[in-house]
Amino acid sequence: MTSGGPGTPPEPSHRYTAALAGRIEQAWQDRWEEEGTFHTPNPSGSLTDGDGQHADPSAPSFFVMDMFPYPSGAGLHVGHPLGYIATDVVGRYRRMRGENVLHALGYDAFGLPAEQYAVQTGQHPRKTTEENIATMRRQLRRLGLAHDPRRSFATTDPEYVRWTQWIFLQIFDAWYDAEAVRPDGGRGRARPVAELVAEYEAGTRALPEAWAGETWDVLDAVERRRVVDGQRLAYVSETPVNWCPGLGTVLANEEVTAEGRSERGNFPVFKRNLRQWNMRITAYADRLADDLDVIDWPEKVRTMQRNWIGRSEGAMVTFDVIGGEEVEVFTTRPDTLFGATFMVVAPEHPLLDEVPTHWPDGTHAVWTGGHKTPTAAVAAYRASTAAKTAVERQADAGKKTGVFTGHVAINPVNGDMIPIFTADYVLWGYGTGAIMAVPGGDERDFEFAQAFELPVIHTVQPPADHPGGAYTGDGVVVNSRNEEIVLDGMDVATAKATITAWLEGRGVGKGTVTYRLRDWLFSRQRYWGEPFPIVYDEHDLPIALPAEALPVDLPDVPDYSPRTFDADDVHSMPEPPLGRNEDWVNVTLDLGDGPRTYRRDTNTMPNWAGSCWYYLNYLDPGMRDVVVDPELERYWLGPEHNAAAGTSGGVDLYVGGVEHAVLHLLYARFWHKVLYDLGHVTSVEPFRRLFNQGYIQAHAYTDARGAYVQAAEVVEDAASPTGFTWQGQPVTQEYGKIGKSLKNAVTPDEMYEAYGADTFRVYEMSMGPLDLSRPWETRAVVGSQRFLQRLWRNVVDEETGEVTVTDDAPGTETLRVLHRTIDEVTTEMEAMRFNTAIARLIVLNNHLTSLDRVPRAAAEALVLMTAPLAPHVAEELWSRLGHPASLIREPFPVADPAYLVVDSVTCVVQVQGKVRDKLEVSPDATEDALRELALASPRVQRALDGRAVRTVIVRPPRLVNVVPA
């Protein structure tokens, strides 16, 4: 406990040092655990508080949550706990405000990081995952987080997997009825497939378009299954998917970067036609976009989700092609139809499977690409675009290439013959993969028209100063009339509505909404994930396993590492590791018609599956009969479950990094809405309030060769041209992510050792606003330690360990500082501005330091206010101040308004906005009195220097501004 060598005078034996802090912290952590201090009571059921009581009905519920951590093998650095500390402070504060707080932390333990770590260490992923979780639990326990330990779990727990698979089967067993009315009044909701079948059997619903001409009663059993399977919210289909040989698995669109590489690992991704599981998230596109308006999320994240969904309103228009074909296009600008001078289809478009054998009359030389026939030209262009990698496509964006297809279409509004081109600036994956090109109204079309000598017609009058080219703005419509309709003179919006109605009347078009969002590719060819609870029969159609058969456990396989390939191997095929166990794959089951042999699905679910519903599992983890107890769901998550929950309901505060803005948060919202439609939850949204914390980064240093050196060993050195040296040589300061690669890692364990957990917590919270990224600076941590040391000294004698507070009433000045602090700290805590809350606490603390004896009333209030931030030292001081029970539910101090009023305030007197005098005035001085006082001031008179007064602006009681003539 003492520091220094022999002969050094010992430190005061009761000083709040790192060693003492460590002893206090661990003792309280043990006591909290023994007493069940953080056991959060449910309103009913087996989970009660530490005293065996259920939730107090008069206490509002508050559900605070952190984004699910991966238990990575690398361990934590000081950046990781930032959000956990913040949610802990919120949770502890809210408990002291009398709320019933639910806060727990589980582990997202399936997925690539866990699997890769297992592969590296040559052990089974379950073993390494469990070890990693144990390490992380230990590191986090030392932080003193007030989590309910009974509610922690991992996504890999068999009981959790059971319900993940169960929810999958709910989605598999559901279809989307776009016409059904929801409880909230909107249209469109998921319904059980059984209801669809019942309607088909009763003949009250027509079969889907693909089965036109058939009726349910004439279909055989396999055909009926195909009809239904095609409509399930989870379905198998053979579609172009993102195949990533480097990872050995297929990926969702959301996991592929704009550069066409995997978000994890940055490997090339190729489009391949493969049979894979998909989730029909597109059915929820509108609701996912619309409901962003009813939740309290950062605008940035809502914008990112809206952009990803990419809702776009316009019209489908059908163009006849000479020779009998037709092409449907999607356009957001049907008003510009009269300006369509050509069409473009994507190279993958089926219209190109057959093209004319000769160039039609009027074909420009530049249109042919030098080929003798359209057949040759199109084949060559298709081949060249297919060979392009995503990276090349990216690099070529903007360059307009293409070729005339020989096809000619007829513009439905005026009968004009217009050539059809193919070009890769039209994407097969969006809309219909075909466009009408309006070079007068679209910049891309204009560029293409320039390159291929195509005519330009403006249908909106450009302003006089328009530089030429496409005009995309609003204005007066021109050049747009036929025998039946005149758009000329209208504005764009009116013209859109008018022409859409006309198209619909003629049966050649229809107002439509399209989305950028694609269905969610849901299968992965990895080992460490949830197996699909699906088997296939001899027809190769999926069959759900019954709920009693869940969970489907992962089989043992000879090799669980994924088969990866050369990252650029386009011809490789995914090979699921689960397929390596024949005994598991081929299974005999009795699914109602006697024992038969089935083949299991060998894919696993993506990592996102487990994080799609984990918030529900916190309510009542472990064995249970339902996915979530309806009473608990209403209590913790339901609409209006507390004053801030609103009509959406959901988790009251969800804190995590912005990197999940689209992926996890979109998927989880989708699953939640399916569960809502099927009646399993009453909340419309899973996360009512989202908060993105910033990142903690750190300085890193490179030597002359550009190699990173140990940041911890770098010293400031004015003699170095760079300002820093490492082992005597100059090094350059950089800034970046904390980690091994930049040699700048600092771990929480080092902080516990050198300062204690409370100091670490206070430092992390005091560095700046929670949503801002900031640099870690170990040498600044001492400031937080000094604060706690001073707090300690205000209560405890460092030499004797005696409590030194006096029971005498505090003086007026102390009461004022105290109550002003309570008032300000309350405001700051409510707004999650912990950095400024800490600043106020320091002010009060420093004030108490200046007194001869610290009054108990002030000390106790300060200890209670510090408790959410530095809980261990607060508990210790509270205990030493004579309170045997934990302060966890002690009421947070409340300011007495009597001490918030002041006798006098400083009134600033300005002349023309410049401060010329200051007056001490009563806080309720009137406007007239202040004006008189100000004008009487000699300094004001001097500043006026004889000028007349034009006007006097008075803002009682703090400001008077005299404006000279």
Add this chain to the structure above:
RNA sequence: GCCCCCGUAGCCCAAUCGGCAGAGGCAGCCGGCUUAAACCCGGUCCAGUGCAGGUUCGAUCCCUGCCGGGGGCACCA
């Protein structure tokens, strides 16, 4: 290329409605304690708010343009 966020003291950051630019911390400097040093204690220095305009009695705050940093989107018809 387009969109969003951020630029305040050597550093991290404060500043309700547009009203005295400074709450807190780090570092520095001075002093106290100490045989000396660290710890600790007291004191102190430090910016006119990235730049240029505009609106206003008054601008860190509102508007326009530019510079720097961070993020998102990127042929989406």
